[in-house]
Amino acid sequence: MRLKTLVGALTALALSTGVAMADWPQKPIQILIPWPATNDPSTLVATAIAPKMSEALGVPVKVVNKPGGSAVLATAELARSRPDGYTIGLISIGPMITQVLRGKTPYKNQDLVPLGLVWSSPFTLATRADAPYDDLDELSEYAKTNEVRLAHWGLGAVPTLIAMKAAEIGGFKWKETAYGQLNPLLVVQGDADVITFSTPGLTDYLESGKMKLLAAMTPERLENYPDTPTVSQQGYGEAYSVWFGAFVPKGTDAEIVDKLSSAFFEAMEAPDVQEVIQNVGVIPNKTGPAEARKIMDSELDQFGAIMKNLGIIQ
Structure with missing residues (x-):
């Protein structure tokens, strides 16, 4: 009897989870930005993206700025958030890679799941x-x-x-x-x-x-300054991108990750969003969840070696 009760409970849990997934989303989604709103490119682009995502997902999407701690405070809040698909963060390579390597964060890189890398700063x-x-x-x-x-x-x-x-x-x-x-x-x-x-x-x-x-300091020469060679082209190191990515907490259902990723990237393609991207000067750098994780894993190793060699970390 106990076995039947246990099986019944597990079945009910599975069914209730499935229903919840089928009904997602049911409440507003927020996009955390770990920098002040004033003249911040990510805030400007995210503000243009939010209504497009809202239209696609059927719930309000709002941008929330929570600056502090060199972007670590908002990133830590994101890592602590419920993995229910209602909190997204736009986080850069610093708080995701180099600050983690320096031991300056209360979270690990693996505590966040990428929807993808979205753009980079020139x-x-x-x-x-x-x-x-x-x-x-x-x-x-x-x-x-x-x-x-x-x-x-x-x-x-x-x-x-x-x-x-x-x-x-x-x-x-x-x-x-x-x-x-x-x-x-x-x-x-x-x-x-x-x-x-x-x-x-x-x-x-x-x-x-x-x-x-x-x-x-980009993998390719800048479109507006084609006569300026990159650091790599001049023979002074590898070509790295100062990227920004969209993330959710670890444990977020894979279906939700895919839906959020698709909605975000589709919103980026809207003509008025493209105009904002052009005006603020970020470089679109669209990379899906799996490829983003590969890039981050590789950069954890690469920047770890650089920082050890420079004596920044042990």
């Missing part, structure tokens, strides 16, 4: 227009006998690691400083010599002739 190394070097070779020669001050987001930031690796290959060392509020004016006003920064934020300074680009 980071570059930039300097003043009158700097006595125009590329990484010239910078390396100059830096061997002169102090070069690098302004960056922090040692756990991927652009910083790319710059540190480039210096190692070039045989010099930066005088580096991390800034909580990184700004190109640090270079323009002479407080720093070189900066790692997303190219759209440099546009005004480049067009006014106050700054110039030394290298693109």
Whole structure:
């Protein structure tokens, strides 16, 4: 009798789970953004995507900004959320890979499941227009006998690691400083010599002739700056993408993952969303759940080796 009762209970549980899955979604879905809303590209694109996803899924989809802790706070909240498909996070490579490797997070990379990688930020190394070097070779020669001050987001930031690796290959060392509020004016006003920064934020300074680009920190040359070779093309390290991905907590049903992934990527194709993507300057980098996991697993190994070699982690 006990066996029948147990089997009946398990069957009821399975059936109730199946019904719940069939009825999903039944309440609003939120997209967590771990950065402040003001002028944040991910917020702008997600805000354009949300109504398209809402139309496709039949429930409200809203964007919620929860900045703090170099994006770790919102990522940790996402990892703790119920795996029911009602909380998505737009998380970048930093809090997903390098901050995890540094032991700065209360979660593991595997605590989150990717819907896919969605876009990347076109980071570059930039300097003043009158700097006595125009590329990484010239910078390396100059830096061997002169102090070069690098302004960056922090040692756990991927652009910083790319710059540190480039210096190692070039045989010099930066005088580096991390800034909580990184700004190109640090270079323009002479407080720093070189900066790692997303190219759209440099546009005004480049067009006014106050700054110039030394290298693109992207796998391919930037469409708007085709004459600027990448770090890799100049022989100063691998081509990495400063990617952003959509994630849900571990344990989310595979069917929900697929539905959310499809809805997100379909929304990205809408003409008005494409216009926003073009305006904010991110690079669409659509990669599905399985391929995204492969990329992350590989980068955990690669960045782990880089950070150990640079003495950032043990």
